[in-house]
Amino acid sequence: MKTMITGNEAAAWGARLARVKVVSAYPITPQTKVVEKIAEFIANGEMDARYIRVESEHSAMAACISAENTGVRTFTATSAHGLALMHEMLMWAAYARLPIVMAVINRAMAPPWSIWADHQDSMAQRDTGWIQIYSESNQEELDAVLMLYKICEDKDVLLPAMTMMDAFILSHTMEPVDIPDQKLVDDFLPELDLPHRLDINRPAGHGSLIMPEGPVMEYRKAMADAFAGVRDKILKVEEEFREIFGREYGGLVEEYRTEDADAIAVVSSTIASTSKEVVDRMRERGLKVGLARVRYFRPFPHRELREIAKKTDMLGVIDRSYTFGYGGALYAETKGVLYGHSDIPVKNYIMGIGGRDVTPEILEKVFMDMLKIAKDGAVDTEVEWVGLIGDERWSA
Amino acid sequence: MRNTTIPEEEYMLPGHVACLGCGAALAMRYALKALGKKTIVSVPACCWAVIPGVYPYRTLEVPLLYTAFEVTGAAISGIREALEVLGQDDVTVMGWAGDGGTADIGIQALSGAMEREHNVIYVMYDNEAYMNTGVQRSGATPFGAWTTTTPVGKLRIYKKERKKPVAEMMVAQGVPYVATANIAYPEDLIRKLRKAKEMKGPKFIHIYATCPTGWRVPPNKTIEIAKLAVQTRVFPLYEVENGVYKINVKPKERVPVRDYLRMQGRFRHLTEEEVELIQKMVDEEWEKLLLKEEMTNRVRKE
Structure with missing residues (x-):
């Protein structure tokens, strides 16, 4: 179905089609329409998800982390200061190996206050252990959300990802977007099966204290190895995506x-x-x-x-x-x-x-x-x- | 069969790494006896981030999600909603944070979680300072106390501000179940946690947890001091259900606050005048609490 939607709506559609189960978000310009659209989807019964209307972006990411760790697919969206506020939890998500996907609407950092596009916000997060993709069109934004869940939830990857779009230039601009058929998306994207989820039948400490001689450095190395394998996953998933949906973007x-x-x-x-x-x-x-x-x-x-x-x-x-x-x-x-x-x-x-x-x-x-x-x-x-x-x- | 008032099931294994006489360790042991196996606990930075032991060892027989200092409220919100998605609504979710992680850095996430009415239990185990990092002042440190950041010294810089009343803040927010509990009153503590488990919606429990290390008291005095806190009315035991107060222990005689203060090294520097000032504060708070109980019960009857 081809329709005219904004970049923000495209991101929301991505979350809906991916059958995200928990959304935890806090409003910030120019991201607001993402979380409003998701709220509408849920209110109309078009999206079956829990929506946690948190009191800050820091809590938005914290709740995504704990929900994802419980074993359900999560989504959030933010911009600029919201992303900066999340910084601590971004590392938490990555180090806990949680395949959360987040839409970031690139906006300048203050002061002076500016709500318009630049990449300072997401570039400042490049060392947090998140996969980063920068979209050029609204279609790419929607497709990126779908592909990222598939890439990130792969057992060899288990990393979070943020997908970026430029404030207003995409976020508030309508473009023709082909909204994929839900059935096709379901075939493409299986349900999340998180191996290290919280489970009352398998009590464990998730993130407990570790000594320098414990395998902490090995965890980081395993994460680095997982990251090294992401390139091939991206190419593989994009190929699969092309076969089903007929669109491709050229890899990295x-x-x-x-x-x-x-x-x-x-x-x-x-x-x-x-x-x-x-x-x-x-x-x-x-x-x-x-x-x-x-x-x-x-x-x-x-x-x-x-x-x-x-x-x-x-x-x-x-x-x-x-x-x-x-x-x-x-x-x-x-x-x-x-x-x-x-x-x-x-x-x-x-x-x-x-x-x-x-x-x-x-x-x-x-x-x-x-x-x-x-x-x-x-x-x-x-x-x-x-x-x-x-x-x-x-x-x- | 023995007739015990405390459940015999253990969900906290021996071998934890708490200090001798740690009240926070006892608090968790009792809390889990009340809640049982179908419980998920989330703990931020605090003593309890260390007490369960160093990887790969663990002390608890329930899943424990460690999280960042300021996010306990958000963490339990996320677990709860995910469990609802998975249809596991019979699993209890408990946030377990210290006084610094609750009264100070975590107050926003706590307030948010309670306001959103998630079906969760939030416990603030209160050892009245940042004990895990070495006894720094928190908003929940009581008036008059020495800490490493209120070190008395020649200029007598001790904690000059009153303890932040987090339970009262939760009452003001309209949290349907708010209670105080104390490790020296385990039956009362367990009853309150069980009640919290049975009730739907947000619950907040403030547990008094003696810290011999930080309070400069011998470890064998943990329970004695905790008991005195209730008997001197320094830490009244009460619960507030849908806004209606009920004081659980009303000491028959007025034990002077001096007895409580003089047992603890952290109050050693206080002059008799300062002790009297604290007595006045305690009396005033107790009077207010009695009036709150009377008023809210009257409002309910009318």
Whole structure:
């Protein structure tokens, strides 16, 4: 069934179709419509779930953790400050090996108060042990929720995942979305069977005190090993998904017109949509540019990026967040995985902070800058902020 | 067959790692005797995060979900709702947190869980300071007490604020069953937990749990001090069912608070004037409690 819905509604539909049993959530702009829509589904008898209307995001994640640990599928959604407040419990969820799925609507952190899109909130959570995917469209958001439950609940994985979408650009914008048939989803996604659930017939301490000589380091290693296997699960599940639903997204990194490109932009989320348009226009003029859309930031697509680097003369990494003291997170990690594998220049463009508009015109200037670097064989500035007020160089 | 007033079933195994004379260990032992095997317990950071033992050892014969310091209320909410989904509504869910994890850092999650009316029991076992981390002041530390963060010193910096009345806060919130209990009154404690188990909805129980280590008392005085707390009216035993108070123990004679304070090293620095001040506070609170009992019973009758 194809219908016009917002990104927030798409996330809610994902939870509904996945037959989530416990939702625990707290409202925050721009996430509110996710939790409102789920409330509507439940109130209308269209979704059979318990809804815990908690008193904070911290408690939202804590209740998801305990419900999931009891053996039922859980879901929540948040943004920015809500996500930051959850930080402690995010690690708890991951270390407890609980396959919780959460929709994060990417929003800038305050001060000053800003409710618009950037990725500072989720990038700050990249070390919590959660799988991270950044969606480009509402359809991808819905599909990601379904695929993530399947990936995360796999006995070899048992990790939580957050799926990101840009505030307002997706969360509040309607797009045509194909809402899959419930029967097909049921065939695709079996019921949760959590091996370490709380069980009165198997009394155990879940998370008890452990000494340095206890297997605590081994638990972390097992988690690292599980993470190392996630890449293949993603590819396998996406293939299965394609066979049933007829849609695919390109695995961890979606490549767009990367063939014989002189320069490739490494981007994520909705900046990718605008960039694709720019790539098309520039290709028409014979300018050989391409695009690598990083979908999964965790696990980080090191193999994919190394392969992409082989195809081109330079990479321009666009970050919608900034790691103070160095550069953008996507840039830093891209450079890291290329070290020893590629000598091509890599430049970082910081864009769209606090929801600053990233227009086709400004992106074209970025691509032109990238082509110049490809030709020169060296970067002028490693990290450059693009689109600042009064900066003539980048203004359209 | 012996005729015992305390159930003989044990759900707490020997070999736990609590301090000698730990009141919190006794409290759990009694609580589980009351609730039985079909119980899931959630414990945040507190003494009871350590007492069950170091992995792979465990002390409890029921599942125990450890959780973060401030989230006991949220944790039991999640377990309860998941159990409802699974059709296991005959399983009791008990949150078991210390006074710091309840009165201070966990008050928000507690308040939220009680307000949402989940069918859960929340127990605050009260040893009147952050004992697991080494006797730091909490909101539930009583007026006059020494702790490592209210160290008396030359300037006489002891706890100068009254104990936060968490049970009264729960009454004010309209929690249908609120009770205080004490390890020196195990029959009363067990009866209250059984009642909480039978009642649907949110329940809050405040258990007095002597801490010999933190209170600077010999471990063999645990029960004596706990009993004195009730007899001196420092810690009255009462329950509030749907807003109606019932005082369970009304000491016939007025045992002076001095007897209670002078047994404990944490109050050693108090002058006679300060002891008198505490006596006045205790008398005042007791009077208020009697009036609450009278008033709420009258309202119910009318």
